[in-house]
Amino acid sequence: MTGEHEPHDRTTGDRTTGEHPTGDRKTGDGTRAVRAGLPEPEAYAPALPGPAFAAHYHLPDGADLLQGPYTYGRDANPTWTGLERAISELESPDADAETVVFASGMGAISAVLLSQLGQGDAAVLPSDGYQLLAPLGERLRGYGIEVRTAPTGGDAQLSLLDGAPAADGGEPRPAKLLWIESPANPGLDVCDIRRLADAAHARGALVAVDNTLATPLGQRPLDLGADFSVASGTKALTGHGDVLLGYVTCRDPRLAASVRAWRKMAGGIPGPMEAWLAHRSLATLQLRVDRQAATALALAEALRDRPEVTGLRHPGLPTDPAHRLAAAQMRGGRFGCVVSFVLPDQEHAERFLAALRLVDDATSFGGVRSTAERRGRWGGDAVPDGFIRFSVGAEDPQDLIADVLRALDEARAPARGATGG
Ligand SMILES: *Cc1c(COP(=O)(O)O)cnc(C)c1O
DSSP: OOOTTOOOOTTSOOOTTSOOTTSOTTOOHHHHHHHTTOOOOOTTOOSSOOOOOOSBOOOOTTOOTTTOSSSBTTTOOHHHHHHHHHHHHHHOTTSOOEEEEESSHHHHHHHHHHHHOOTTOEEEEESSSOTTHHHHHHHHHHTTOEEEEEOSGGGGGGGGSSOOOOTTSOOOOOOSEEEEESSOTTTOOOOOHHHHHHHHHHTTOEEEEEOTTTHHHHOOTTTTTOSEEEEETTTTTTOSSSOOOEEEEESOHHHHHHHHHHHHHHOOOOOHHHHHHHHHHHTTHHHHHHHHHHHHHHHHHHHHTOTTOEEEEOTTSTTSTTHHHHHHHSOTTOOOSEEEEEOSSHHHHHHHHHHOSSSEEOSOOOOSSOEEEEGGGGSOSOOOTTEEEEEOOSSOHHHHHHHHHHHHHHHHSOOTTOOOO
């Protein structure tokens, strides 16, 4: 489909025609979310057209095979186009941008890393990011890419942009790509995206930000200087725990084209049904993230006074080490739905999780139904045995907090006769 030098067409999800579907780019987040990516109203047509199930499209003699817009189902699909436009409007309301959707967050992350990096390049990754970033970084090393890692907190990645001289005296390799995750999952540290992006750009490096936790309503990485905003739509973006999805948004059409070309080659495409469900979910994004962020803060405040709780983190908590920075670069008091904390040991954490009634013991986060898990059970994160990652849903705050405090009370002493497990 799209080559590097093609003019933008209507499959790319961009908005270079000057018309804006919400009419006015200054609309509020909720207004933008309910209308994002919708086609112009048409008599007797639905507001959000249903999923287009098509592996191929009619291509009569004379049809433009290169420009499409729709030729083969791995290249483009009208349901993706609508979703891609919607995400572009949310990630970048004030400047034209293009979005490329993927089958999962990892599809999107690997597309940026693998389309932008090659043998001999250097990349700086967070050491406390999503748990699959480390094995993916190992894979990149195997492809001859130098991967350097540092924690998110304290902007520690800054010191790795220039690189160090090699052991054999070889020249230091300046980074070609800086990967940021802020707030980082699951530890919830935050870095100064603008500061890191400026430093990376001064050295000619590209900057990608994993925006999964914040969602585009909570943070706009492209406004903060990033070249790519990348996210798992599986989490808060779609918010119902029933869809896997990922996306990459960027303003430079050449970067978008290279990511789109990678998707066509690697084939990590979302199904039309998933793309449609995701687009449908965006209409309630503001309602969900506002409610979930407010309840997350209330839960964090309720946990602050519990003696068995240590290491409590939530960027919205005024006493959190990341709060000042988060408040400066995140939007609308939307600090995400995740609260993390540590209980004394693995058994204590397991008793707590088992005692919860309104919270499912499950991984992932961002859904309307609260979930929590002992993160250490996966083995991929450097966290204590009693570390809990709690994802606050859309329940009534007082019900949820009461359930958590009751479960903490019950978890204090092992139940008599309990066999554990
Ligand atoms: C879940 C997650 C991913 C991976 O997304 P999938 O949709 O599960 O592939 C990437 N980054 C972060 C921060 C995540 O939480």
